[in-house]
Each structure stands twice: as C-alpha cells, then as structure tokens.
Amino acid sequence: MQRINVALGDRSYDIIICNECIKDTGNHLSEIGLRGKVGIVTNPVVNRYFGRRIRESLKGAGLKPFTITIPNGERYKTLKTVTNIYDKLVSLKFERGSSLIALGGGVIGDITGFAAATYLRGIPYIQVPTTLLAQVDSSVGGKTAVDHRKGKNLIGAFYQPQRVLIDIDTLHTLPRREFIAGMAEVVKYGVIADEVFFNYLEENLNDILSQKTDSLLHIIKRSCEIKAHIVEKDERDVSGRRAILNFGHTFGHAIETITGYKKFKHGEAVAIGMVMAARLAVQLNLCSHHAYKRIKDLLNRIGLPTELPKLNFSETMKIMQHDKKVSEEKIKFILPKRIGEVISFSDLVHADLKRVIEDM
Numbered sequence: 001m002q003r004i005n006v007a008l009g010d011r012s013y014d015i016i017i018c019n020e021c022i023k024d025t026g027n028h029l030s031e032i033g034l035r036g037k038v039g040i041v042t043n044p045v046v047n048r049y050f051g052r053r054i055r056e057s058l059k060g061a062g063l064k065p066f067t068i069t070i071p072n073g074e075r076y077k078t079l080k081t082v083t084n085i086y087d088k089l090v091s092l093k094f095e096r097g098s099s100l101i102a103l104g105g106g107v108i109g110d111i112t113g114f115a116a117a118t119y120l121r122g123i124p125y126i127q128v129p130t131t132l133l134a135q136v137d138s139s140v141g142g143k144t145a146v147d148h149r150k151g152k153n154l155i156g157a158f159y160q161p162q163r164v165l166i167d168i169d170t171l172h173t174l175p176r177r178e179f180i181a182g183m184a185e186v187v188k189y190g191v192i193a194d195e196v197f198f199n200y201l202e203e204n205l206n207d208i209l210s211q212k213t214d215s216l217l218h219i220i221k222r223s224c225e226i227k228a229h230i231v232e233k234d235e236r237d238v239s240g241r242r243a244i245l246n247f248g249h250t251f252g253h254a255i256e257t258i259t260g261y262k263k264f265k266h267g268e269a270v271a272i273g274m275v276m277a278a279r280l281a282v283q284l285n286l287c288s289h290h291a292y293k294r295i296k297d298l299l300n301r302i303g304l305p306t307e308l309p310k311l312n313f314s315e316t317m318k319i320m321q322h323d324k325k326v327s328e329e330k331i332k333f334i335l336p337k338r339i340g341e342v343i344s345f346s347d348l349v350h351a352d353l354k355r356v357i358e359d360m
Contacts, residue, residue, distance in 0.1 A: 001016060001017070001018040001021070002016070002017040002018070002217065002221050003015070003016055003017075004017070004221070004224050004225055004228055005228075006140065006141075006160075006228045006231060006232065007228075007232050008160060008231070008232060008235055011142075011160045011235075013032075013160060013161060013162055013163050013164070014163055014164070015140060015163075015164040015166065015224050015228065016028065016163065016164065016165050016166065017166045017168065017217060017220055017221055017224070018165075018166070018167060018168070019167065019168050019169050019213060019217075020167065020169045021165070021167050021169075022050055022053055022054065022057075022128065022165070022167040022169070022170065023053050023056075023057050024057060025054050025057045025058065025101070025128060025165060026057035026058040026059070026060050026061030026062075026063055027057070027061055028126070028163055028165055029058065029061060029063060029099070029126065029163075030061045030062070030063075032126075032162050032163055034063070034099045034124055034126075034162065035062075035063065035097065036063065036064060036095070036097055036098055036099075037063075037064045037066065037092065037093075037094055037095075037098040037099075038058055038063050038064065038065050038066070038098065038099050038100070038101060039065075039066050039067075039068050039085075039088070039089060039092070039094065039098070039099070039100045039101070040054055040055070040058075040065055040066065040067045040068065040100075040101045040103050041068045041070065041085060041100055041101065041102055041103065041104075041108060041111065041112040041115070042067065042068070042069060042070075042103040042104050042108060043069060043070060043071065043072040043104055043108060044069055044072065045072055046103055046104040046105075046108070046130055047067060047069055047103075049130075049170075049173050050103060050128075050130065050170065051067055051103070054101065054103060054128070055067065066088075066092055068085055068088050068089075070084065070085065070108070070111065072107075073107065073261070074107055074147070074256070074261040074266065075260070075261045075262070076107070077107050077110060077111055077145075077146050077147045078146050078147060079146055079155065081111055081146070082111060082114060082115050082118075082146060085111070085112075085115045085119075086115065086119060089115075089119055094119070094120075094123070095120070096120050096122075096123055097123075098123055099116075099123060099124040099125055099126070099162070100112050100115065100116045100123065100124075100125040100126075101125065101126055101127075101128055102125060102126070102127045102128065102129070102139070102161075103128045103130065104129070104130055104131070104134070105129065105130060105131035105133065105134045105138075105178075106129075106131065106133050106134045106137070106138035106139075106266060108134075109127050109129060109134050109138050109139050109144075110138060110143075110144055110145050110146065110153070110156075111144075111146060112125060112127075112144075113125060113127075113142070113143075113144030113157075113159055113161065114144040114145060114146055114155075114156055114157060114159070116144075116159060117144055117157040117159035118157065122159065124162045125161055125162065126161050126162050126163045126164070126165060127139035127140075127161045127163070127164040127165070128164075128165045128167070129164070129166060129170075130167075130170040130171075130173070130174075131170075131171075131174060131178055131179075131182055132171055132174070132178070132179050132181075132182025132183065132185075132186070132220075133178075133181060133182035133184075133185050133266065133267050134182075135166045135168075135171075135182070135220050135224075136182065136185050136186055136189070136219070136220055136223035136224065136227075137185040137188075137223070137227065137245075139161070139164050139166070140164055140224055140227050140228060140231070141160075141227055141228075141231045141242075141245075142158050142159055142160035142161070142231070142235065143156065143158060144156050144157050144158075144159050145157075147261075150319075151253065151257055151319060152253040152256055152257055153253075158235065158236050164224075166220060166224075168213065168216045168217060168220065171211060171216065172211065177265065178265065179211070180209075180267075180302060180303045180304060181265035181266065181267030181268050181304070182267055183208075183267065183302045183304065184248070184267035184268065184270045184271040184274070184299070184302075184304055185223070185267060185270065186201065186219050186223055187201060187271075187274070187295070187298055187299060187302070188245075188247050188248060188270065188274065189222065189223045189226045189227070190339065190340070191247060191274065191295060191336055191339060191340070191342065192226075192244045192245070192247050192334070192336075192340075192341075192342045193226045193230075193244070193340060194222070194226060194340055195338075195339045195340030196340075197222050197226075198294075198298075198339050198340065200218070200219075200222075201219070201298060202294075202298055205298075205301055205302065209302070227245065230242055230244065230245060240344055243332065243334060243344055244334055244342050244344070246332075246334050247274060247277060247334040247336070247342055248270040248271070248272075248273035248274030248276075248277055248334075249270060249273060249334075250273065250277075250320060250331065250332070250333055250334070251269075251272065251273035251276040251277060251320075252266070252269040252270040252271075252272065252273030252274075253269070253273075253319075253320075254311075254316050254319045254320045255269040255272055255273065255308075255309070255311070256269045257319050258311060258312075258315060258316060258319055259309065263309070264305070267304070268304060268305050271299045271304035271305060271306060272305055272306060272307070272308055272360075274295060274299070275292075275295065275296050275299065275306045275360070276308065276356055276357075276360060277333060277334065277335050277336065278291070278292040278295045278296070278335075278336050279292060279356050279359065279360065280333065280335060280348075280352065280353075280356045281335040281336050281337070283352065283355065283356060284335070284345070284352065286335055286336075286337055286343070286345070287335065287336045287337055287338065288338070291336060291338050291339050292336075294339060295336070295339070307360060308357065308360035311357060313353075313354050313357055313358075316357065317350065317353065330346040330347075330348075331346060331348065332344055332345070332346045333345050333346065333348065
C-alpha cells in the first residue's frame with residue numbers, strides 16, 4: 001500500500017494506492033470518522049463489478065449503504081443528474097453527518113463531488129476511482145463540476161474529498177479504450193513537471209500497457225504526487241500555478257464540446273489538445289520541434305489520437321472563449337517550453353490559432 005498526503009490544512013486528506021483493497025472501503029470510512037448513512041453514487045456498469053463488495057464492506061464496518069445509480073457518460077454530467085441525486089438523498093433523509101462515495105470514473109467523481117459540496121451546504125465524500133484517468137487526475141484536487149451546453153465544467157465548486165482510495169485491481173475491468181484514454185493524463189504529468197517520469201513512460205511503455213502491477217503502481221503514484229504538490233501550492237487556482245494541469249485541456253474541451261461528447265473520450269480529446277498545444281509552442285518559437293515530436297510519438301505509441309477532426313474555426317473559437325480559464329477575454333493556453341516545463345500563454349492572435357488548427 002502506498003499513501004500520499006495532500007497537505008491542505010484542515011482540508012488535508014490521504015490518497016491510498018493499493019491492490020485488491022476495495023473490499024476495505026468500510027474500514028477506510030471508519031478510520032476517518034464517517035458514520036451512519038452512506039450514498040454510493042455509481043453507474044450500472046461499475047455497480048455490477050464492485051457495488052456488492054463495497055456495500056458488504058460498509059455494512060461490516062457498521063455503516064448504512066444506499067446505492068444511487070446514474071446513467072453512464074459525459075452527456076449526463078448535468079444539473080439534472082445532480083438534482084436526481086438530491087431527490088434521492090432527501091427521500092433517504094440524509095443529514096450533514098451522512099456521506100457519499102464516488103464509485104466510478106471521472107464523470108461520477110465530478111458529479112458526486114459537486115452534489116456533496118452543495119447538499120445541505122456540504123457533506124463529506126470519498127473518491128473510489130475505477131478508471132485510470134480518474135485515479136491519476138480527476139479524483140485528486142477537489143475540483144467538482146457539471147457541464148453546461150455552452151462548455152465543459154462551467155458549473156462547479158472546489159470541494160476536497162475526505163480520502164481517495166485507489167485500487168489498481170479495478171483497472172483490469174476497464175475496456176482497453178478507457179485505459180488508453182487515461183494514459184493521456186499520465187503523459188501530461190511528465191510534460192508539465194517531470195522529464196525523468198516522461199523518460200520512464202517512453203522506456204517502459206510495454207509493461208505499462210500490459211498493466212504489470214509494479215508499473216501501474218509507479219505511474220499512478222508519481223502522477224498523484226505531482227498533482228498533490230501542485231494542488232498544495234494553489235488549491236483554488238488563484239496564483240496560476242494550478243493552471244499548468246490544464247495542458248491540452250483548452251483545445252481538448254473545445255473538441256469534446258464541438259463533437260457533443262460523443263466522438264472522443266476525455267483523454268483522447270486531451271491527447272489531441274496536447275499535440276495542438278505543443279505544435280502551437282513550436283510555431284511561437286517557445287519549444288523545440290524535437291520536444292513536440294517526442295510528445296506526439298509517445299501518444300501515438302500508446303494508441304491515442306493525435307490528429308484533429310475537421311473543425312469550424314469560428315465555432316471552435318467561440319467555444320474556447322467560454323472556457324472557464326478565459327481571463328480578461330483572453331484565452332489562456334498552457335504551452336511546453338521543453339519536456340518537464342510549461343508556461344501559461346495568452347498573448348495570441350486569431351491567426352496563430354487558425355494556423356495551428358488548419359495545420360492539424
């Protein structure tokens with residue numbers, strides 16, 4: 001078992017990384033002082049794999065579990081879905097001492113976190129992520145949100161979990177495409193903060209894609225360490241330090257929105273977005289062509305898309321201007337200077353963006 005502490009004062013919590021430990025969820029809730037009713041928010045697919053084990057574990061620890069299933073998919077990450085969760089919590093008479101478990105991928109984690117942040121002005125919740133993307137990224141850091149038809153994650157709150165319990169054994173149930181999509185966020189950490197880690201991904205990719213235990217433990221632990229360190233420095237995205245986590249996401253979110261969240265997985269859109277950001281950096285003489293090629297080549301080796309679908313430039317710009325990272329009407333991009341270092345850049349003209357979109 002690996003333990004990483006996210007040091008945020010009275011909002012601090014541990015990330016636990018382990019193997020075949022989902023059956024111990026009840027003990028983890030008891031360890032952090034949670035009691036009474038627990039709502040397990042999940043989707044039907046994840047519930048079929050892990051719901052019974054979680055419920056039995058909670059009952060064994062003296063807790064009262066209730067399962068709340070919501071539809072699977074990004075297009076259900078809406079206020080309507082959150083309202084359905086509220087309705088269930090009210091009907092079950094959940095109180096401030098009750099808690100929630102986010103059991104599933106990034107969509108489940110974001111929705112559950114937002115419901116926890118806003119029900120009765122805040123009840124405790126823990127993350128039990130079951131996808132690689134959620135384990136290395138969205139379950140850590142306290143960003144909770146739902147989408148708006150004008151853009152992704154426009155309605156949300158900063159609200160930290162009480163614990164993140166990562167059981168790497170859950171990854172063996174993932175469809176191959178989901179696992180590959182999660183690798184985009186892993187690559188992101190190497191580009192934004194750690195060239196040694198990026199080198200490890202290049203050199204050990206076969207073991208990682210074969211899901212060898214030691215390799216999985218390493219990439220998940222290092223990804224969580226990097227994100228925890230960044231969140232500790234800038235929990236609420238005030239200083240701009242946390243913005244580097246958005247590498248690939250400004251373009252990526254636009255791609256997801258313009259394609260109706262149906263064509264690409266989040267990680268796939270982020271992979272394309274990272275290549276676009278790196279190409280833009282080369283175009284602006286911020287980054288070498290060699291670094292751009294290493295990023296694109298690694299993503300290609302993983303099996304992630306790196307080519308842009310046909311997009312209308314005006315529509316893409318309109319979507320990016322609604323992005324939550326826009327400041328003073330300027331679109332903020334995170335661009336690589338080299339592998340292991342990125343910068344925030346917003347002094348762009350339309351011609352720069354149009355060129356990179358047309359080139360791809």
